[in-house]
Amino acid sequence: xxxxxxxxxxxxxxxxxxxxxxxxxxxxxxxxxxxxxxxxxxxxxxxxxxxxxxxxxxxxxxxxxxxxxxxxxxxxxxxxxxxxxxxxxxxxxxxxxxxxxxxxxxxxxxxxxxxxxxxxxxxxxxxxxxxxxxxxxxxxxxxxxxxxxxxxxxxxxxxxxxxxxxxxxxxxxxxxxxxxxxxxxxxxxxxxxxxxxxxxxxxxxxxxxxxxxxxxxxxxxxxxxxxxxxxxxxxxxxxxxxxxxxxxxxxxxxxxxxxxxxxxxxxxxxxxxxxxxxxxxxxxxxxxxxxxxxxxxxxxxxxxxxxxxxxxxxxxxxxxxxxxxxxxxxxxxxxxxxxxxxxxxxxxxxxxxxxxxxxxxxxxxxxxxxxxxxxxxxxxxxxxxxxxxxxxxxxxxxxxxxxxxxxxxxxxxxxxxxxxxxxxxxxxxxxxxxxxxxxxxxxxxxxxxxxxxxxxxxxxxxxxxxxxxxxxxxxxxxxxxxxxxxxxxxxxxxxxxxxxxxxxxxxxxxxxxxxxxxxxxxxxxxxxxxxxxxxxxxxxxxxxxxxxxxxxxxxxxxxxxxxxxxxxxxxxxxxxxxx
Amino acid sequence: xxxxxxxxxxxxxxxxxxxxxxxxxxxxxxxxxxxxxxxxxxxxxxxxxxxxxxxxxxxxxxxxxxxxxxxxxxxxxxxxxxxxxxxxxxxxxxxxxxxxxxxxxxxxxxxxxxxxxxxxxxxxxxxxxxxxxxxxxxxxxxxxxxxxxxxxxxxxxxxxxxxxxxxxxxxxxxxxxxxxxxxxxxxxxxxxxxxxxxxxxxxxxxxxxxxxxxxxxxxxxxxxxxxxxxxxxxxxxxxxxxxxxxxxxxxxxxxxxxxxxxxxxxxxxxxxxxxxxxxxxxxxxxxxxxxxxxxxxxx
Numbered sequence: 046x047x048x049x050x051x052x053x054x055x056x057x058x059x060x061x062x063x064x065x066x067x068x069x070x071x072x073x074x075x076x077x078x079x080x081x082x083x084x085x086x087x088x089x090x091x092x093x094x095x096x097x098x099x100x101x102x103x104x105x106x107x108x109x110x111x112x113x114x115x116x117x118x119x120x121x122x123x124x125x126x127x128x129x130x131x132x133x134x135x136x137x138x139x140x141x142x143x144x145x146x147x148x149x150x151x152x153x154x155x156x157x158x159x160x161x162x163x164x165x166x167x168x169x170x171x172x173x174x175x176x177x178x179x180x181x182x183x184x185x186x187x188x189x190x191x192x193x194x195x196x197x198x199x200x201x202x203x204x205x206x207x208x209x210x211x212x213x214x215x216x217x218x219x220x221x222x223x224x225x226x227x228x229x230x231x232x233x234x235x236x237x238x239x240x241x242x243x244x245x246x247x248x249x250x251x252x253x254x255x256x257x258x259x260x261x262x263x264x265x266x267x268x269x270x271x272x273x274x275x276x277x278x279x280x281x282x283x284x285x286x287x288x289x290x291x292x293x294x295x296x297x298x299x300x301x302x303x304x305x306x307x308x309x310x311x312x313x314x315x316x317x318x319x320x321x322x323x324x325x326x327x328x329x330x331x332x333x334x335x336x337x338x339x340x341x342x343x344x345x346x347x348x349x350x351x352x353x354x355x356x357x358x359x360x361x362x363x364x365x366x367x368x369x370x371x372x373x374x375x376x377x378x379x380x381x382x383x384x385x386x387x388x389x390x391x392x393x394x395x396x397x398x399x400x401x402x403x404x405x406x407x408x409x410x411x412x413x414x415x416x417x418x419x420x421x422x423x424x425x426x427x428x429x430x431x432x433x434x435x436x437x438x439x440x441x442x443x444x445x446x447x448x449x450x451x452x453x454x455x456x457x458x459x460x461x462x463x464x465x466x467x468x469x470x471x472x473x474x475x476x477x478x479x480x481x482x483x484x485x486x487x488x489x490x491x492x493x494x495x496x497x498x499x500x501x502x503x504x505x506x507x508x509x510x511x512x513x514x515x516x517x518x519x520x521x522x523x524x525x526x527x528x529x530x531x532x533x534x535x536x537x538x539x540x541x542x543x544x545x546x547x548x549x550x551x552x553x554x555x556x557x558x559x560x561x562x563x564x565x566x567x568x569x570x571x572x573x574x575x576x577x578x579x580x581x582x583x584x585x586x587x588x589x590x591x592x593x594x595x596x597x598x599x600x601x602x603x604x605x606x607x608x609x610x611x612x613x614x615x616x617x618x619x620x621x622x623x624x
Numbered sequence: 625x626x627x628x629x630x631x632x633x634x635x636x637x638x639x640x641x642x643x644x645x646x647x648x649x650x651x652x653x654x655x656x657x658x659x660x661x662x663x664x665x666x667x668x669x670x671x672x673x674x675x676x677x678x679x680x681x682x683x684x685x686x687x688x689x690x691x692x693x694x695x696x697x698x699x700x701x702x703x704x705x706x707x708x709x710x711x712x713x714x715x716x717x718x719x720x721x722x723x724x725x726x727x728x729x730x731x732x733x734x735x736x737x738x739x740x741x742x743x744x745x746x747x748x749x750x751x752x753x754x755x756x757x758x759x760x761x762x763x764x765x766x767x768x769x770x771x772x773x774x775x776x777x778x779x780x781x782x783x784x785x786x787x788x789x790x791x792x793x794x795x796x797x798x799x800x801x802x803x804x805x806x807x808x809x810x811x812x813x814x815x816x817x818x819x820x821x822x823x824x825x826x827x828x829x830x831x832x833x834x835x836x837x838x839x840x841x842x843x844x845x846x847x848x849x850x851x852x853x854x855x856x857x858x859x860x861x862x863x864x865x866x867x868x869x870x871x872x873x874x875x876x877x878x879x880x881x882x883x884x885x886x887x888x889x890x891x892x893x894x895x896x897x898x899x900x901x902x903x904x905x906x907x908x909x910x911x912x913x914x915x916x917x918x919x920x921x922x923x
Contacts, residue, residue: 149904149907150904150907152911154911157862160659160858160903161907164899164900164901164904165900165904168900168901171897284851284855291728292728324742327735327742328740331733331735331739332736334735338718338725339717342721342722
């Protein structure tokens with residue numbers, strides 16, 4: 046245990062001790078620069094939550110810095126509050142601002158988000174310059190030094206140590222945060238937020254939390270900066286500040302906390318060191334920046350993550366063996382896009398332990414029907430119930446939580462995460478607690494799901510390293526980890542070779558044996574006919590036949606519409622070319 | 625009431641060159657998904673190139689009109705070369721890297737350009753030769769200066785040419801195809817790299833022309849001028865639905881009008897708060913901009 050702790054945190058301890066020791070040897074000027082560097086590092090840890098973890102590009106992070114500084118400064122100057130009392134107030138104000146800016150923008154694509162945050166940053170800056178209460182362009186002056194138990198912290202050295210303590214606390218808090226389920230949700234969102242939502246991650250809430258937490262962390266630097274300078278100067282919160290804060294994480298390495306320290310040194314301390322370059326300082330900094338991005342786009346100290354500790358053996362449990370039984374009823378489901386009716390009067394009943402397949406030519410409306418059922422698109426008409434509870438109008442993650450999970454036609458895994466981590470994210474459909482590390486039950490289920498599809502040996506490999514067939518199976522494991530009642534498989538055999546198709550057939554049989562209802566979209570007729578209890582045939586959005594496989598294979602309309610035609614046009618094409 | 629029309633005229637003028645700059649953001653974003661942060665500085669380089677031409681030729685006597693024409697041509701060619709050159713040297717190697725790397729590189733280029741010009745020309749404002757000096761038309765009590773007329777007419781012509789190019793030529797069609805799907809475009813035999821450079825070239829040419837016009841209109845330029853104008857133009861590009869060229873043009877004019885009316889009726893100190901406030905409000909309700917965009921996403 047002790048050894049474990051030392052390998053895990055030894056690097057940090059060493060880094061902090063070295064930083065603390067350097068403080069003894071620096072002159073006042075260097076100490077001031079060092080304190081500023083640490084203040085930027087705190088800002089960096091804040092924006093690292095938003096940009097590094099959740100992948101939401103924020104170009105106006107200085108706004109939270111400003112809010113922290115002004116709230117604290119005004120409370121001290123106008124209401125004679127103590128520095129320490131203003132801290133929670135500053136943090137709370139920034140968190141509220143995080144909600145204000147986060148909430149209306151959650152639907153936006155990330156680049157639009159960037160410009161909105163930029164606009165927000167400018168709005169805050171211009172507002173404090175224009176208002177009288179904030180001191181206009183002059184800002185606030187006369188902020189007293191921090192006092193601890195009656196002792197005022199005035200020397201640069203004391204202040205440096207004060208900031209270092211703050212930095213260590215923030216570092217520890219963000220370190221704990223990085224181990225929670227929320228952090229896994231963020232990484233999944235960063236990779237593919239729609240897939241994350243569809244398998245049960247409450248993406249909007251997770252994004253909003255990223256804003257709020259990032260803002261709260263970043264706000265800590267505001268009061269510190271006020272105490273260091275004795276003033277709050279609006280020119281410290283320009284767009285350039287936001288850029289420099291962003292550069293701290295990008296130069297250091299996105300999502301990497303040691304990287305933030307390295308980045309802060311380069312962004313704050315390096316320009317100071319370049320003072321000898323005189324007028325060429327800005328240009329040199331700019332060229333260096335371009336150089337770093339080209340040579341080392343992943344950052345100077347990229348994030349290194351510990352593999353998830355999946356148990357070697359699973360404790361036997363009823364959870365997976367006896368899944369919750371479910372019955373899915375879809376009735377008169379229709380969806381039109383403009384004048385085109387993609388699905389008309391789609392009807393599906395699916396009981397626990399059944400396999401129902403939906404087949405039809407490309408464009409028949411199969412995936413549209415699936416997307417309506419899973420809440421990805423809103424149906425124009427119809428009812429969808431699971432065990433009698435309506436699913437219609439629910440957000441996709443709520444549909445998943447209700448017990449209906451899915452895979453995607455064009456495999457959507459989280460490629461920056463490992464195999465086990467991908468499956469772990471699937472657990473959100475079962476339990477969406479955020480502020481704790483993955484539980485034993487989570488890890489146990491991950492292990493069982495991986496065993497189930499035969500990927501246990503690949504647990505710590507990157508999802509992107511897997512072969513095509515394994516990626517398909519990983520998607521199924523991820524959907525199973527949410528302990529669903531119903532699982533929707535969208536063309537799981539697409540692109541699979543005969544052996545893989547055979548394995549898949551057996552896998553579907555075993556999923557059914559667990560008592561899970563399986564809905565399958567598939568083009569491979571032999572696979573469909575051998576695993577299905579019932580088959581639904583779609584053409585141009587209409588259901589043209591429903592029945593047992595044997596009936597379907599004899600149905601003349603189905604043969605005309607689908608089965609009779611070559612499943613794949615290419616053989617004909619080849620034949621024509623040869624002729 | 626005459627105030628209103630005066631603000632309208634001023635707003636249209638500002639909108640004209642904001643549109644020109646916004647188009648560059650929009651086009652580049654369309655093909656490489658990059659918020660080209662350095663675009664505002666390209667605009668600034670155009671202003672300085674034009675400044676050099678005007679002061680070299682001189683604007684006295686009959687030289688004013690030829691000098692202005694030369695300034696616009698040289699200014700836009702210079703920015704075209706700079707813009708495409710930067711794209712070739714800095715952005716092309718990063719096309720396969722993560723989006724964010726490209727964006728950070730653009731920030732670096734932006735800083736490098738403004739710092740470079742500062743080193744060459746000094747930090748002080750330069751006053752632009754008043755080539756179109758004083759001339760104006762009065763319509764009632766509304767004043768329309770020659771500079772404004774030239775600026776608006778010239779912008780409209782440039783945008784019309786761009787529109788014809790994009791919709792009527794093979795290269796323009798290829799460019800639109802590239803914006804929709806880079807890989808599919810490549811498979812159709814389109815030389816993607818060359819076309820990307822061409823997009824940067826065209827965007828930069830427009831920005832360069834806008835830079836010269838800005839100088840003629842405001843008669844003051846500095847190394848840092850690209851930042852704020854670039855920000856407003858970029859806002860226009862987003863508002864118009866980035867990648868949507870007619871939408872971008874319209875939004876550029878809209879931002880110009882907002883800027884002018886806000887400055888006139890409220891206070892120029894609050895102009896940017898209003899511009900960004902409108903942006904946030906619009907995006908909150910219409911997440912893909914006022915006029916939509918053509919980004920296809922598959923479920």
